[in-house]
Amino acid sequence: MANGSLLDEQAPPLPREITTQPRFSDRVFRLVITAGGFTSLLVLGLIAAFLAYRGLEVFRTFGYHFITNYKWDGGNPDAGVKPSLGIGAMLIGTIVISLVALAIALPVSVGASLFLTYYVPNFLRKPLTILVDLMAAIPSVVYGLWGFFVLMPHAVYWAKLLHKYLGWIPVFDVPLPIFERSPFIAGLVLAVMIIPIITAISREVFTQVPLDRVQAAYALGATRWSMIRAVVLPFGSSGIAGGAMLGLGRAMGETVAVYLVLNLAYKANFHILFSSGGSIASMIVNKFGEASPFELKGLMAAGLVLFAITLLVNYLANLIVRRTARTGR
């Protein structure tokens, strides 16, 4: 360079601004998808704001007692009885039936997806996969009716068996021998409902297991089961966890089916075989028709709590998926 010595003393140039002129079609497309993205955010925000606005008075009246109090009493203005609203029992009930559902659905779903990926004969794979996916298409009220009329009589028998042989474990104990409409049965119905979701997600993950690792395991003399344990499950754990959390979220929000098969009671009950349970979503449906204006606000507040919990579960799902994705692969 001719005047290199001069250049050496100059400061480096400022970085250039790099731009591109998008085409018209590109700009339109960008507008459309941006609108789509923001719409979903907006809807989410508006729902939360609506629930918070309508429920604010209740939160202000009861404070944290709204969450911890088990009693839901609409009050009687004529008799001068003040309303006392609390969703503690329903909150506990929601968590109990969702965990029961998850405990039943998770092993079944993982087993089903392993079967569909590694064991099923080729000609059965497609039809069975479609069948499992179709389970998700059945309306929840149908699950509820089926649960009430078909499943419950059998489930009561299983519940009695569980109680007879495992009754010494506190959760399988019952204060009274009433086994109908218990959290166990509600959880069973919910399990059937969330199996397709968890199965579909696990299966999706299992099909992505790198073939070279599968082959490496087989080439070392692995049996199918030991290959699955060493390669498939570590690889798929994050996906399974994510699917389980999605299922949990769905189970927590499920309304009609639970309403039909669960005996709502405003008491905290951890005896899952006993006919007494709770579910925020079902309670809202239950109370909605006959609620006084103030009670209605309470129901909105309950909805907000449920909304917050499912959001939290989904967030946790994300966290788990990301953490296992980092270390597990």
Place this chain on the structure above:
Amino acid sequence: MIRLFNENRYERDAVSTPPNEGEIVSSLASVANRLPRISNEVQASGADLEARGVHAWFGSRHVLADVNLSFPAGRVTALIGPSGCGKSTFLRTLNRMHEFVPSAAMAGEVLLDGVDIYKQGTDVTKIRLKIGMVFQKPNPFPSMTIGENVLSGLKLAQIKRSNKEDLMEECLTRAGLWNEVKDRLNSHGGSLSGGQQQRLCIARALAVAPEVLLMDEPCSSLDPGSTLRIEETIRQLSQSVIVVIVTHNMQQAARVSDYTGFFLTEGGPGRLIEYAPTREIFSRPKDERTEAYVTGRFG
């Protein structure tokens, strides 16, 4: 010694105009001649692998026809040939990895110590324990540590063994990796370089004490330095294990193998064209197609 051959390859790569075939033949032959030989009389492991009339199909496509080859103990056999000639498929019929492709079929016999590994009632997992495999792409288990990777075969095949530490050290030493990883056996397999990962895979394959080690282009994704280390490893292994190696790199075949089989397809299924001591394949091949291939006229 081996370094010398590697430089030899650089020389060849540096030639800008294609050398005439005579030069290449003589250079390959000299490589083969200068190699330290393990005499074939050394019957270290006593095992013996033989393929008889092996055919292979994918669906209706006949990809391999009538291969007869035997792999006596203490011998490294290289399988060479252009892409798609069926050499990898053949290798995978030797430990029954071939059948993982859903439409795959085979005919013929593969005898390990005189017993057909495809015989009815055979537990395939026991076959693969005796006939290990190293793949083209290094594939350590990423969820396991280096140490766990070495011992993974025991876990996978549900073999109980005491003094695992010793076994781990022994296998890593035999694979030429011990000194590089002995201080970080608890870090993940993915933290190693590609060449180290491949040697880890070799150590892993050795941990279940196979009689045969099949290697499917084990160096094709590695740099020259790692390739050298692995070739040294192969030479050492050949004293205790039957090694069969598929390679696209003819220099490598010349460097590591005692015998070489040349596969070729001419439209139809791949066939074994010629099988002879490596020296002969590269210096005076009997078949003109072999000569054309080893001199670089095609493939």
